[in-house]
Amino acid sequence: MKNKTTRLTGVAWILVTLFWATGNLLWAAMPQQxxxxxxxxxxxxxxxxxxxxxxxxNTGTQTDLQGVFNIQALPTDTLSISYLGFKTLTLPVGNQTAFTIQLQQDITDLGEVTINAGYYNTTRREQTGSIARVTAEEIERQPVxxxxxxxxxxxxxxSIVQRSGVPGNAPAIQIRGQNSLRNSFGDSGNLPLYIIDGVPIDSAPLNSFSGLTNANTGGIDPLNTLNPANIESIEVLKDADATAIYGSRGANGVILITTKRGTGGKQKIRFNAQVYTGAGVVPRKLDLITTADYISLRQEAFANDGATPTESNAPDLLLWDPDRYTDWxxxxxxxxxxxxxVNLGVSGGSALTYYNLGVGYQRxxxxxxxxxxxxxxxxxLSLNHxxxxxxxxxxxxxxxxSDRNRQFDGSGFVSSALTLAPNAPALYxxxxxLNWEDSSWSNPLATLYRESEARVQQLISNLSLSYAITPELEARLSAGYTLLSSExxxxQPIQFYDPAFWGNIRTRSLHLTAGxxxxxxxxxxxxRNTWGKFNLYALLGSTFQHRQNTGLxxxxxxxxxxxxxGNLAAAEQLTATGxxxxxxxxxxxxxxxxxxYARKYYLNLTGRRDGSSRFGPSxxxxxxxxxxxxxxxxxxxWMQGLKTFLSFTKLRGSYGSAGSDQIGDYGYLDTYSATPGGGGLYPTQLTNPIYSWERNRKLELALELGFLNDQLRLNTSWYRNxxxxxxxxxxxxAITGFTSVQANLDATVENTGWEFEASTHLNSGxxxxQASLNVSIPQNRLVSFPGLEESSYAVMYRVGEPLNIQRLYRFTGVDPETGLYTIEDVNEDGVYNFDDRVVAKDLTRKLFGGFRNQFxxxxxxxxxxxxFVVQDGQEFYTTTPPGRLGPILQEDYDRRWQNLGDEAGVQKASQxxxxxxxxxxxRSSDGIYTNTSFLRLRxxxxxxxxxAESLGINSCILFLQGQNLLTLTAYRGLDPQSPGTTLPALRMLTAGLKLNF
Structure with a gap:
């Protein structure tokens, strides 16, 4: 029995060996594909x-410039597709000879997401420049x-400051500080370059009647017509390496906005929808005095002045109800x-042609x-083929x-609410x-009859064509067109005015169009080509751009x-103001x-030759x-021994120059206008054909570290612009007949600073x-300005000081004898003028940043x-001195001067x-400035x-979103980021639903 079993076992081994050998021969005979x-x-x-x-x-290859590869393989082989920053895929070959492969980014691998650097893409690991990035996940749910x-x-x-809570107003943005001495409203001298899907748009806000009544609101921003829910990512280019390829246009940084696109692959049509609704309120109100304290303060003022109230100087005491109280x-x-x-979208297509279509509505x-x-x-619409x-x-x-804004800057209502007496008459x-109380006051609701509406429409279109001449060489054409119109x-109807004056009032309408x-x-x-460990990427291109702006x-x-x-044909008189x-x-x-080289040495060289029509021919x-x-x-x-703790170390740096031509057109020419009534011309601008480009030289050094397999990342950057x-x-x-002439000043402005970024992630079942922290410590100063003291700019700037300074008197407190505010007469000449303004108060942000967590x-x-922001700013005080018509803060009421010898913080009540x-x-002294730092739950x-599977859809997300929920600050006003009478950013709470099916 034992011998029989042994013989059977031997036969089995022989058969297995024959089958194995036959299989190998068969597989070897199979042709490779x-x-x-x-x-x-x-x-x-x-x-x-x-x-x-x-x-x-050992068989392998790499994709070419178009992401295409060819490889010889058997049906039994398995492809391994790997690239740093993306999740590795394994795909069996089988009978398939053509593959369309889409790699998913691996956010846990050094944050190695693809970054839009403008004319090319890079990754966090390989970037040599300073580029910040925010994705759709952080943008789309915010009701902005x-x-x-x-x-x-x-x-x-x-630095981004939302200067008003009124929808449609332009936020203030600066990338690494103020570079230009030009910092007036509507001036683009310090604005970054906006590029949407490869198309640049004018970043200067549109002029507005309502915006111009309060320049702090910033006008109408051209980005308002974009749908935040349709944005895939926003990249901000900051240093010379990142911005120099944009030449003159990148001096103040570049903001790249990429919209969402469809995804390729044979698939059914996909739908997505997002709906949200919510409410917002002013998050903070001031503690103003009550009617009883107000009446007492007004009577005290007349007593201090030895004056008698009359119906003209004290309607609140003699005409209005002394017991009335309105919380204005x-x-x-x-x-x-x-x-x-409401945002709706649909996408679909084939492996070669795919599309994304979306519509949105916001109110x-x-x-x-x-x-x-x-x-x-x-x-x-996005279409790819x-x-x-x-x-x-x-x-x-x-x-x-297309947006329609029936708003105004709101400063009139806010100002009225903070200056109206608490016993002011009823509104109706x-x-x-409307109640005008026998013309004893101005009814704030008259503003409701001053109807104002702005309509803005904008079209932005981009077409990109590319053709791979060889696997290494690609030709591309990018073309774009933008069209913006604003009306x-x-x-101002007759109801806007007090009926007592209707006989002397002429109604009017204001029309403003811009294109x-x-x-x-x-x-x-x-x-692109590769030779062993050496990789070369080269780009050569040119730009041709034309822009026309119109205004009436x-x-x-x-x-x-x-x-x-509004019907201009019916008006008695027409006046063209522009x-x-x-x-x-x-x-x-x-x-x-x-x-x-060897994926550890990187060098990036960029250059640009610019020509602009804003300068003279030479x-x-x-x-x-x-x-x-x-x-x-x-x-x-020699660093491998530290890899278990210090998993990533990178040094990078850059140096280069950018320029600026962000000035008005035709400034180098003499211009003339017709004299009133015609028949002649008079000069309106002096010629200067020799001024040229502003120059911005940028230097940056940075260190990037990753610890514990990159679970903790630290980035430190130092820059000097x-x-x-x-x-x-x-x-x-004035003797020249002109106020100014366009010219170059031999002045140098320097911005330096430190930027710190930290991020960490933890995955456990x-x-x-995920958490991230960013901290910026900027510094700005005027390095040189020959002849400053003899120029008109001497009242604004000092060499060695920041540009954003206020020249102020030195406050010396409230005089215990007179009860009035006092300031120092520095030269003791008995006159208070500019020579006594010896205090330079820096209003530049000293530190700012954000701390984000996601669980x-x-x-x-x-x-x-x-x-969080660390800064100084103007303290809030009501616009009138204590004792005049209008309330004050309860805190100021309690610490006012009342008796001879009082050590008080607020001067006496007096008219x-x-x-x-x-x-x-x-108000022109350092006494009104204070610490306006804040910590805000943004x-x-x-x-x-x-x-979702139980609902028969791909995904369904319910969300609740809050904005500006809590602000911790010592500032006494409505908002440390907004001027005293500007509507602050609202506290918003929204709830919504997002579907994909």
Whole structure:
């Protein structure tokens, strides 16, 4: 039996060996196939340099410039697709010979997401420049009108201030400080370059009647017509290496906005929807005195002055009800603003052609009384196509936005609420009409009859064509067109005025139209090749751009009746207050060379030659360039022993120059206007054909570290930007007949600073935690200004001091004898003038940043962002001195001077001229400035993802989003970021639903 078993076992081994040998012969006899494929990211951008290899084999290749690869493989082979920063894929070959592969970014691997650097893409690991990035996840759920408002506190070196809570107003933005001496309202000298899907748009706010009444609100921002829910990412380019390729346009930084696109691959049509609704209120109101204390204060003022109240100087004491009390803050800006948003999208297509289409609607009402509201409609289309051989690519993106703003800056209501006496008359009379109380006051609700509406429409379109001439060489053409039109109408009917004066009033309407249109064409050549460990990336291109701006403002006066208001044909008189057509032409040639060796040494060279029509014929062209480099030390052999703790170390630096031509058109020419009535000309501008480009030289050094397998990342950057050859309007003496002439000043402005970024993540089963911190410590100063003391700028600037300083008197307190504010007479000449303004108060932000956390457990996610700012600013005081018509803060009432010898913080109650002068000097002293730092819970979001499979859809997310929920500050006013009588940013709470099916 044993021998039989042994024989059977031996036979079995022989059969197995024969089958194995036969199988090997059969597999060896099978012909290999040519496997062809393309590799892209989730946005369908081709990824060059991706490693493609066969598992358990030494056979491998890389993708070319178009993300295409070819490899010989058997049906039994398995492809391994890997690229740093993306999740590795393994795909069995089988009978398939063509692959369309989409790699998912691995956010846990050094944050290695694809970054838009403008004319090319890079990654966190390989970037040599300073680029900040915010994704759709952080933008789309915030109920903001302007997408830049969603960036507050999220980027190092990027300062964004929401100057008003009225929808549609432009936020103030600076990237690494103020470079230009030009800092007036509407001036683009310090504004960054905005580029949307490769198309630049004019970043200067649109002029507005309502905005110009209060320049702090900033006008109408051209980004308002964008739909934040349609934005895929926003990148901000900061240093020379990142911005030099944009030449003159990148001096103040570059903001790249990329909209959402469809995804390739054979798939069914996908739909997505987002709906939200919410409410907003003013988060803070002031503690003003009550009627009893107000009446007491007014009587005290007359007693201190030895004066007698009359109906003209004291209607509040003699005509109005002394027992009446109205909370004017609650009445005039204490309402609830309602907001609603709807976004719908559809995407689909095949592996070669795919599309994304979306529409959006947003509506927001006001906290003011009356029917004020802001509405916006948007539509966007993205269409992508590539040929079957992957050599030709076509991409079209178009966005259209139309908004209608029935708002005004709100400063009138806010100012009235803070200055009206608490016993001021009722707003309406018994018959329901506005109450003017026998012309003893100005009824604040008269503003409701001053109807103002602004309509803005904007089209932004981009077409990109590319063709791979060889696997290494690609030709590309990018072309764009923008069209923006704005119309604003303000009507002032007879009801806007006190009926007692109707006989002397002529009704009027104000008409403002503006238009901007531009086109741009950029042909390019891209080359990429690899020789062993050496990689070369080269780019050569040119830019041709033309822009035309038009503006017309007309005032119509004297309408027969209010029904005809706005019909200019019915006006008795028309006055054109502005009529302009300006054209701007720009041309450039640019290039880039990127050199990589062994994935640890990186060198980036960029250059650009710019030409601008804003300079005279002899000064139109200038050259700009930069060099950037990076060294990944952690790839060196001598660093390998530290890898378990210090997993990533990178040094990078850059130096280069950018320029600026952000001045008015035709400034180098003599200009003339017709004399009134015609028949002659008079000069309106002096010629100066020799001024030239402003220069901005940028230097940066940075260290990037990763610890514990990059679970903790720390980035530190130091920068120095010097802007010289300042383009300003040089002030002239009145005897010349002109106020200024365009010229270059030999002044240099320097911005230096430190930027710190830290991020960490923790994954533990169903629990995920991500946190990030950014801190910026900027410094700004005027390095040099020859002849400053003899120039008109001596009242504004000091060499060695920041640009954003106030020249102030030195406050010496309240005189215990007189009870009035006092300031120091420095030269003791008995006269208070500019020579006594010896205090320079720096209002530049000393430190700012944000701290974000995101916690996810299962289907629940909690996300919040704290924003912090360290700064000095003007303390809030009511606009009139104590004792004059109008309230004061309860705190100031309690610490006012009352008796001889009092050590007080607030001067006595008085209506006298001496008190008024003392108060005016106090407001020009350092005594009114204080610490206006704050810590703000900028956003707080809670979301829950429903079990989508039970609903038959891909995903369903319920979310609750809060904005400006809590502000910790010692500032006494409404908002430390907003001027005293400007509506502050609202506290918003929204709830919504997001579906994908």
């Amino acid at each position: 040519t496997i062809r494929g393309t590799v892209t990211d989730t946005q369908q951008n081709p990824i060059p340099g991706v490693s493609i290899r066969l598992l358990n084999s 009108t302007n997408p830049l408002a969603a960036l507050q506190g999220r980027m190092a070196g990027v 803050q609650e009445t005039l800006f204490g309402g609830t603003a309602e907001t609603t948003g 927001e009402t006001s906290v003011f009384p009356g029917d004020f509201k802001y509405t916006k409609l948007t539509a966007n 590539r040929s079957s051989d992957e050599r030709f690519r076509f991409q079209l993106s178009t966005s259209f936005g 009379s018994d018959d329901g009409e 604003e109408l303000t009507e 901007r249109q531009s086109w741009i064409a950029e042909p390019q050549l891209n080359y 403002s007309i005032i119509g006066t004297g309408y027969p009746n209010d029904q005809l208001l 009529n302009s057509i300006q054209e701007y032409a720009y041309a450039a040639a640019f290039g880039r060379i990127g050199l990589h 000064r139109r062209f200038a050259s700009f360039g930069a060099v950037g480099g990076a060294w990944i030390l952690s790839e060196e052999r 010097r802007s010289s050859n300042q383009l300003v309007g040089y002030n002239l003496p 169903r629990f995920n935690w 996810t457990y299962g289907r629940v996610s909690l996300d919040f962002l704290w924003e 006298g001229i001496a008190a008024l002068i003392a108060n005016s000097r106090f 956003t707080l979001g809670l979301s829950y993802e429903l079990p």
